[in-house]
Amino acid sequence: MGSTVKFDPVSEHEKTRAALAATMERLVRLLRDVGDLDTASGIPVWSVGDVGAHLAAVYLAYCSAATDDKAMDWDRILPPGDGTLAARIAAMNAMSIRLVVGAxxxxxxxxxxxxxxxxLRSTAGLPPDTPVVVPWFGKDxxxxxxxxxxxxxxxxxxxxLDIARGAGRPWPIAPDEARLVIGQMMPTLMPLMLDATQARGASLAVDLSIKGGPRLAVVVADETMTVTRDAPHRRYDCRIMATPSxxxxxxxxxxxxWKAIVRGQVRAGGRKPWLAARFGQLSASP
Known part of the structure; x- marks a missing residue:
């Protein structure tokens, strides 16, 4: 597997905060410059305005969670039941575009x-491992x-990117920005989004190597997934190498x-490279 440079969680968290602040400025300029909010976006069923409304709901939810806003009535907002995370997020997505309408x-x-x-102001200086309650991921x-x-x-x-594609505007995603997303949220999100039905009977260990970092050890067994950064050396079934963006x-x-493969941006290797395709089928999409 080779040597691995351990990441500094505090430094990486601060870089992610800085990237969020810069991306937010770009996003706001884009939203203000879009002429027709009813034009189709990069998501076939949503307009540019729908995507903007969804983003407003995302910012409202995470800001309220991080600041422990007692005014948020999550019982009224959240879909009923304790379904899968993918189903809960899909329901939240459908609801989110109705939160901001008209003028x-x-x-x-x-x-x-x-x-x-x-x-950003409320969370400044807090340790990266500070717990944040996110009820839309499940009770407690x-x-x-x-x-x-x-x-x-x-x-x-x-x-x-969805808004920019609909508006015909450029929206570059820098490799460093993508690396921060992959390193900060995917070790947690990937196991949560595992499709238990697809994972039934699956047993594989994948060395997920992102160009320039991070490097993730992904192990699937007994219908569960673990994702570990800076994992000790072990025997992998396959290795997936990809550019971050x-x-x-x-x-x-x-x-x-297929387009990323043709462009040479994603490659599979190792003892059983064909398992990369199986790996790609294991996540549920909302």
């Missing part, structure tokens, strides 16, 4: 700015502040895997 959508940029700045569910910040960055980058966009369904 209020013209002020999406202002709302994202206010909530984003409140989140918590994530670390580092994971939440990475999730906000991922939502901003990916949905910014390509892996991010493939993971979120914004770039077809």
């Amino acid at each position: 209020d959508r013209a002020r999406l940029g202002d709302f994202v700015t206010e909530r984003g700045e409140t989140f 569910s918590t994530l670390t502040l580092a994971t939440v910040t990475g999730l906000m960055l991922s939502e901003s980058l990916v949905h910014g 390509a892996f991010l966009l493939v993971s979120f369904g914004r770039t077809p895997i």
